[in-house]
Structures are given as structure tokens and as C-alpha cells.
Amino acid sequence: MTINLTSDTVTKPTKEMLAAMMAAEVGDDVFGADPTINKLEAKAAKMFNKEAALFCPSGTMTNQIAMKVHTQPLDEVLCHEYSHVYQYESSGYAFNSGVSMNLLQGEHGKVTAETVAAAIKPVYDWLPISRLVVLENTTNKGGGNYYTAAEIEPIKAVCQDRGLALHLDGARLFNALVETGETTQQMGALFDSISICLSKGLGAPVGSLLIGNQEFIRQARRFRKVMGGGMRQAGFLAAAGIYALDNHVDRLKEDHANARKIGAVLAKLDCVENIRPIKTNILIFDVKEPYTADSFLAKMAELGINGVAFGPQTVRFTLHLDVSDEMVDQMIDLLNNFDS
Ligand SMILES: *Cc1c(COP(=O)(O)O)cnc(C)c1O
Numbered sequence: 001m002t003i004n005l006t007s008d009t010v011t012k013p014t015k016e017m018l019a020a021m022m023a024a025e026v027g028d029d030v031f032g033a034d035p036t037i038n039k040l041e042a043k044a045a046k047m048f049n050k051e052a053a054l055f056c057p058s059g060t061m062t063n064q065i066a067m068k069v070h071t072q073p074l075d076e077v078l079c080h081e082y083s084h085v086y087q088y089e090s091s092g093y094a095f096n097s098g099v100s101m102n103l104l105q106g107e108h109g110k111v112t113a114e115t116v117a118a119a120i121k122p123v124y125d126w127l128p129i130s131r132l133v134v135l136e137n138t139t140n141k142g143g144g145n146y147y148t149a150a151e152i153e154p155i156k157a158v159c160q161d162r163g164l165a166l167h168l169d170g171a172r173l174f175n176a177l178v179e180t181g182e183t184t185q186q187m188g189a190l191f192d193s194i195s196i197c198l199s200k201g202l203g204a205p206v207g208s209l210l211i212g213n214q215e216f217i218r219q220a221r222r223f224r225k226v227m228g229g230g231m232r233q234a235g236f237l238a239a240a241g242i243y244a245l246d247n248h249v250d251r252l253k254e255d256h257a258n259a260r261k262i263g264a265v266l267a268k269l270d271c272v273e274n275i276r277p278i279k280t281n282i283l284i285f286d287v288k289e290p291y292t293a294d295s296f297l298a299k300m301a302e303l304g305i306n307g308v309a310f311g312p313q314t315v316r317f318t319l320h321l322d323v324s325d326e327m328v329d330q331m332i333d334l335l336n337n338f339d340s
Helices: 015-022 035-047 059-070 092-097 113-119 149-162 173-180 184-190 214-226 235-247 252-266 293-302 325-336
Strands: 052-056 075-080 100-104 129-136 165-170 193-197 208-212 282-287 314-318
Touching (some): 035 208, 035 235, 052 214, 052 235, 059 092, 059 129, 059 165, 059 193, 059 214, 092 100, 129 149, 165 184, 173 193, 208 214, 252 282, 252 325, 293 314
Parallel strands (some): 075 129, 129 165
Antiparallel strands (some): 052 208, 193 208, 282 314
């Protein structure tokens, strides 16, 4: 049995999800004529109490479009140095939007209002214009750490006060919300735009949503087309998204419980140190020399456990929908018997 903890993107549609996909009513979405996509977009907008939403092929695209709509060339985007928009989108911010990044520091992937306020540049001809703040919730490279609404509120206040827009990269937002008990409406009120992934913990095969006001989404729709993301009968994919939002949110708690169980066993291994606080479905830890992340992962692969290297000594395991209780028990057994 392989236990694939490479990412929460490795999930495959369940039978029920596939059935929902096959039953979808579709049309040409470039003409706005796919009823299932329209339904998903309306559903997402309503969930977050925003005016509109846009179905896109990936979370990279929703983030790229958001940065494009919020900025002009020579502006800068403020974000944590661990952010996906900086680390893992191939410098698309420079390519697509002609902006630079003002990288902020903070514990386990999170920034504070003070850090943001201190980093906003004064207006001079020789400086970029600080235009947009991007928060990531949960934070991937931060080990699945999350923000509460109370932590975001003062950041929003700084943005409003200084005239900056605030975008949420909420690829794993629902992992945060099932822990905090806070609502999508609360998040909607805090951000100018929100991106959520349907293809991570929620288990859809493809798709992300960008959510915002009418005018923002009108412009976003145009940039989606420019980026080649105008899809035709993609309602088959949107149906998976609707199914995921209806059925796969609450169960994210199980992934978090599994992460904690596995983390407790990892913590006992001699070769493991510095496990980041386990907040949601992501486990990030360092392995001690002579192990490297790669050699540790090779050992794990021999046992049928897959993860990814997140640095020379750093390993990430990610829990998801396709990891059964049986797999977790087996992994715990294997780790308990692992001679590190
Ligand atoms: C996965 C991810 C994305 C988007 O990824 P895609 O693979 O392009 O869908 C964006 N932000 C974060 C934090 C992510 O983890």
C-alpha cells in the first residue's frame, strides 16, 4: 500500500463526485453559457457575501489574475517571504503584472499589521508604489499555520488606511475555517479578493475560484481569457467543485487529526527535529545529518510513504481525502519500527 503524502493535490475524484460530474449540464463558458459554472460562481460569491466569482483552471491563475487586476506596472506587492505568490508561481508577478515583491518576515508564514505598516513605502518617484498586500491562509511553507479573523482585522485596517488592496490566497482557506470555526462571510468582509482551490483538500480534480466585487471580476474575466484560461464546456469540472464544497469541507478535520497523529510518532524519531506546530493538514520538519531531506524521503519511499523535500534538510508530508484511517495506522506502525 502506497501512502502518498506528496501533496493534497494528489486526490482523485470519488465515485460520487464523478457521478455529479457526469450528470452536469454544460455550455460554452466563454459565452457565459455554462449553467454549472454559473451555478458554482454564484454559489461561491454568495458563500463569501461578495458580488461575483470566476472559475479558473488553477490557483496560480487566480492569484496571478488578482495581482494583475489590483496593480499597475512598477507597483509592488507586499507578502510574507514564504508566500506561494512569491515562491511557487515562477515569478509570474513580474512577468504578468510588471510588479516587484516587498517580502515580509514573520513566524511560521504569518505577518502582522505592524510588519505590514512598517513596510509600506512612502511615495517618491524613485520607489515602487506599495499597492497590494497578499495574505496566505493557511500558509503552505509556514507548515499549515492559519490566521484568525481577529489577526486579519488590523491588517485590513492598515490597508484601508493607507489605500492598499488586500488579497487572500486561500488555497487552503477551508482548512483554517474548520479549525477556527469562523465563516466564509467573515473572510469575505475582510478581503477585496479571495482565491480558493477546489483541487487541494476539497478533492476536486481541477479548479480554483476568484471571488470579489462585480467590477473586479469583470476585469478578472478578461485577464483569464488573455492567460488562456477561458474554458468551454468546463461545467463537468465545476460540478466537481460544487460537490466538493457541499461534501468535503467538514471532513478536513479528519486530515488535521491524522496529521497530529503522524506528527506525534515522527517527533519520537531520533533523526527528526523541529517539527513546525501542527495546525492543519501539513507536517513540515527537519531531518538531522547524516540524513538529507532526499535521503530520508528515499528511505520513506522504500516503506511506501511519499513526501516532498521543502529544503535541503526539510521534509513536508500533506494529509488529504485519499488517506484512509488504515493508511494512517500503517504509517504509524512503519514509523514506530523505523530504525532512524
Ligand atoms: C497550491 C497553491 C496554490 C495554487 O496552486 P495551483 O497548483 O496552481 O492550483 C496557491 N497558493 C497556495 C498557498 C497553494 O498551496
